[in-house]
Amino acid sequence: MMPLDHGTIVAFAKSWGLFYLIAMSVGVMVYALWPSNRTRFDRAKTSILDKDDKPWS
Amino acid sequence: MVSNLTMTERRLAVVILIVLSLVGLTMSVAGRADLMGTQGFIVLAFSVGLAFVVMSDFYSPTPDPKRLERYFDDPTKAGIVLSMIWAVIGMFVGVWVAALLAWPDLTFDAAWASFGRLRPVHTSGVIFGFGGNALIATSFHVLQRTSQGGLPDQLSPWFVLIGYNLFCVVAASGYLIGVTQSKEYAEPEWYADIWLVIVWVVYFLIYIRTLARRKEPHIYVANWYYMAFILVVAVLHIVNNLAVPVSFGHAKSYSLFSGVQDAMTQWWYGHNAVAFFLTAGFLGMMYYYLPKRAGRPIYSYRLSIISFWGITFMYMWAGSHHLHYTALPQWVQTLGMTFSLVLLVPSWASAGNALATLNGAWHKVRDDATLRFMMVAAVFYGLATFEGSFMAIRAVNSLSHYTDWTVGHVHAGALGWVAMITFGSIYALVPWMWKREAMYSPKLVEVHFWLALSGTIIYVFTMWNSGIIQGLMWRTYNESGTLAYSFIDSVSAMHPYYIARTFGGLLFLLGAAVGLYNVLMTIRASRMELAQAEGDADIPLVATARAVQPGE
Ligand code: HEM
Numbered sequence A: 001m002m003p004l005d006h007g008t009i010v011a012f013a014k015s016w017g018l019f020y021l022i023a024m025s026v027g028v029m030v031y032a033l034w035p036s037n038r039t040r041f042d043r044a045k046t047s048i049l050d051k052d053d054k055p056w057s
Numbered sequence B: 001m002v003s004n005l006t007m008t009e010r011r012l013a014v015v016i017l018i019v020l021s022l023v024g025l026t027m028s029v030a031g032r033a034d035l036m037g038t039q040g041f042i043v044l045a046f047s048v049g050l051a052f053v054v055m056s057d058f059y060s061p062t063p064d065p066k067r068l069e070r071y072f073d074d075p076t077k078a079g080i081v082l083s084m085i086w087a088v089i090g091m092f093v094g095v096w097v098a099a100l101l102a103w104p105d106l107t108f109d110a111a112w113a114s115f116g117r118l119r120p121v122h123t124s125g126v127i128f129g130f131g132g133n134a135l136i137a138t139s140f141h142v143l144q145r146t147s148q149g150g151l152p153d154q155l156s157p158w159f160v161l162i163g164y165n166l167f168c169v170v171a172a173s174g175y176l177i178g179v180t181q182s183k184e185y186a187e188p189e190w191y192a193d194i195w196l197v198i199v200w201v202v203y204f205l206i207y208i209r210t211l212a213r214r215k216e217p218h219i220y221v222a223n224w225y226y227m228a229f230i231l232v233v234a235v236l237h238i239v240n241n242l243a244v245p246v247s248f249g250h251a252k253s254y255s256l257f258s259g260v261q262d263a264m265t266q267w268w269y270g271h272n273a274v275a276f277f278l279t280a281g282f283l284g285m286m287y288y289y290l291p292k293r294a295g296r297p298i299y300s301y302r303l304s305i306i307s308f309w310g311i312t313f314m315y316m317w318a319g320s321h322h323l324h325y326t327a328l329p330q331w332v333q334t335l336g337m338t339f340s341l342v343l344l345v346p347s348w349a350s351a352g353n354a355l356a357t358l359n360g361a362w363h364k365v366r367d368d369a370t371l372r373f374m375m376v377a378a379v380f381y382g383l384a385t386f387e388g389s390f391m392a393i394r395a396v397n398s399l400s401h402y403t404d405w406t407v408g409h410v411h412a413g414a415l416g417w418v419a420m421i422t423f424g425s426i427y428a429l430v431p432w433m434w435k436r437e438a439m440y441s442p443k444l445v446e447v448h449f450w451l452a453l454s455g456t457i458i459y460v461f462t463m464w465n466s467g468i469i470q471g472l473m474w475r476t477y478n479e480s481g482t483l484a485y486s487f488i489d490s491v492s493a494m495h496p497y498y499i500a501r502t503f504g505g506l507l508f509l510l511g512a513a514v515g516l517y518n519v520l521m522t523i524r525a526s527r528m529e530l531a532q533a534e535g536d537a538d539i540p541l542v543a544t545a546r547a548v549q550p551g552e
């Protein structure tokens, strides 16, 4: 068993920290660029324009 | 505004204020031998004063249930006015602090007016008072419009806005009497910190509850930024302020961290305060008000998502660039430096996205000072982030650290980005909120714009100049290998720059004062039009047909 000291945490941060950030960025890119999401995003960006100033309408 | 609350909400408001005044009373009794006593009296006076406001309207008729079919904008309106008032206060103190550096006698021998006490009044006044109120006000507006749903209840938004301002008042008055935790941007002591946690949790719950009831399936990107702002500020605030008070009757507390851990925690907080208070929330503003005002959708929605996650995840690791050449392990400094450099990519993606949105609408930017505020904000955002990434490089930081270059960078971001995007958004929002075609005076918006822009340019250029001169003077050696200039030489070399900076700041302050006047006059004009409209309706159409006889 490795003792849980400064060195262990540094090793963990330097290895897994890198992997999770890479996985995160890949995930975000896939979500943002996924072709079928395009319609949703286009709707979202135009939906804020020309809205009545009333809820639930 | 109280008259829009239901009877239950009014009763609850009174209960909250009674509890709060009891807290104030307890603080002033338990802390009577300490500065905390004075802070207690402020809490007491604040809550009793507000209780009078609620009571005076307590028995006004209950509101029309039809109001629930409209958005709930009262707290947004109050927040806009509070934000502009704090802007004038915070910037007035900023000009004072700037003047102190040029003419140190301006403390008038009063302890409360010393540099060390006024400076945090400036930083908290502008960041939390001006910026925070603007963020709360606009977030309620954007949240409701983009989810097409009203806020879940009427009391909790008021609790957040007023509770937050109580925090600001306790903070600023505390600095003047000498209360401080000596952590930059986290100066308020433990009791104020606990209060802010309560307010902030309610704020977050409002967001979640409104989103849960939304009609619009997709959550618009501006809300992501506002939510990141709320959530991360909560985490930062709680962790950095973990402290043990000397006793429950003492204002003073001691941090749970010490040494280099304390420094790293503080600058992890400090840098993410820049990222999530001064950047994420204001990006939320930009992603809503800029497209709205320009009448064009954001250039690339995909890019806005990618830059959101980029900013959110990269900023977290950049804090150590504030601690180059310290006891912090070298690899942590390098990590901070590297992430700061990569951070430029999502930052410029946001700035570029904003400018590309305006591409094709440049004639609007030319004619409309409100949109021009937002355009200039995007440019300065690009500039400040480029500069920041550059200053994060260890070798560059060895020149810039401790100098006015840092202060120049701060205000390129604070004046050029934070204040400009806020003013632009407020000028867009005020006519919508008070149902008018435009601001009371579009000319004064134009005047404000030029005052703000020239003030920013003067401020930033003088600080770049003085900062680099300072840095170079501190590292110039003569033939015998000793320093060529004494420290005091570098201080006197700064004198002309400090005068120029004070002047630039004064212009910026004047602009903010013009803005406050314009907002207040717009509100007045809207009230008068409303009164007029009601008055008109009361005049019979055949008024002149017959003279009214006395005694009829
Ligand atoms: C009228 C305009 C303003 C003037 C004249 C002004 C002046 C100053 C001065 C003299 C300092 C102290 C610098 C030092 O210690 O050497 C300072 C610090 C600071 N100001 Fe301002 N300021 C203004 C507006 C603003 C605004 C609008 C913001 C934020 C939105 C802001 C944020 C800050 C911050 C964060 C610091 C601390 C900087 C650091 O520690 O490096 N200021 N300001």
Ligand code: HEM
Pocket: B184, B270, B274, B278, B279, B318, B321, B322, B323, B340, B341, B343, B344, B347, B381, B384, B385, B386, B387, B388, B389, B390, B391, B392, B393, B397, B400, B401, B402, B406, B409, B410, B413, B414, B417, B418
């Ligand atoms: C990519 C973005 C950015 C990076 C990498 C960055 C980097 C830096 C660096 C290296 C420093 C100097 C630290 C030192 O020598 O002590 C600094 C200070 C500062 N920056 Fe930035 N910056 C960025 C964006 C911004 C923006 C947009 C704002 C503001 C609105 C801002 C506000 C500040 C403040 C307030 C300080 C002074 C902190 C203090 O010492 O009190 N930064 N930044």
